């Protein structure tokens with residue numbers, strides 16, 4: 001009989017970080033993905049670990065801190081297991097705000113120009129944040145190999161069609177047959193409601209582009225405002241993002257949206273006017289009804305980890321850690337009440 005301790009639907013960052021944590025606790029894990037691992041939101045991302053963004057919801061603070069504390073060890077482990085490198089591309093973010101928090105130190109113009117030569121302040125107040133970023137494509141290349149090297153059974157092109165769970169375990173029907181597991185995790189990102197009807201998660205489409213500047217590197221930090229961000233990707237490449245659209249699972253790349261992003265970025269950082277577009281793409285953030293993740297037990301031997309919206313790369317290792325603790329019968333090390341499904345029921349009565 002085809003079986004394991006834990007079956008996970010979805011091989012994005014949430015499914016795979018949880019799988020790695022469970023495997024480290026000695027659990028036999030199988031992960032199914034309907035397509036290729038790390039080919040959806042987790043690869044589309046800009047790769048900013050934007051834990052210091054003053055615009056983040058306060059409810060994310062503890063999970064953010066946990067995740068950031070795990071990141072160095074997580075990346076080291078993935079690099080070791082996969083034998084692939086995930087270089088840190090930036091170690092600071094310069095963020096423009098409508099109004100900086102009262103206790104924040106705003107950058108003077110010479111400081112701003114020292115960090116991001118040529119930037120146009122355009123009325124924003126800028127603060128410097130201690131944040132790092134990496135290229136999400138590097139993680140997308142390495143993480144599936146790391147997972148396999150850790151002994152996890154990763155089955156690509158194997159959609160989960162349904163999962164029935166009770167006290168005895170989980171019966172999972174996939175396109176290639178039925179599978180049995182001790183427990184089941186739905187980590188299917190924006191697709192999570194397919195397996196969990198009525199779940200308040202929907203795709204929030206984001207357009208992105210990477211441009212190439214002629215000449216050498218001119219900026220080595222992330223430059224971000226509420227309207228646009230510019231992320232150095234090494235050499236003379238910069239990734240620019242992103243829109244947030246409610247357009248279902250429409251994979252069309254709209255040239256008008258790309259043009260709009262490019263112009264916003266070039267208004268903020270005029271050296272980009274010389275750049276040429278190298279790549280464009282879209283991705284589907286899993287957005288929940290209140291923009292916060294959903295991390296919960298939804299029945300006997302059944303869990304959900306979805307809805308990480310704009311911060312799933314940041315929150316991946318932390319989410320994997322708490323889900324693996326919970327699924328192994330331990331108390332998660334941080335309070336997850338803000339992420340439980342009951343909040344939507346409470347909000348609707």
Ligand SMILES: Cc1cc2nc3c(=O)[nH]c(=O)nc-3n(C[C@H](O)[C@H](O)[C@H](O)COP(=O)(O)OP(=O)(O)OC[C@H]3O[C@@H](n4cnc5c(N)ncnc54)[C@H](O)[C@@H]3O)c2cc1C
Nearest residue numbers: 010012014034042046047048160189206283311312313314
């Ligand atoms: C344009 C863009 C920019 C972003 N930038 C950042 C950033 O800078 N920093 C940050 O922290 N976050 C960022 N994010 C958000 C982040 O990418 C997501 O929150 C995160 O990747 C969600 O991970 P996930 O594993 O839940 O979903 P996904 O990565 O989408 O993985 C879900 C997986 O489930 C699979 N699946 C679906 N249905 C089934 C099924 N029935 N059976 C089996 N498999 C199934 C899919 O094929 C997919 O591989 C960005 C997102 C986008 C789109």
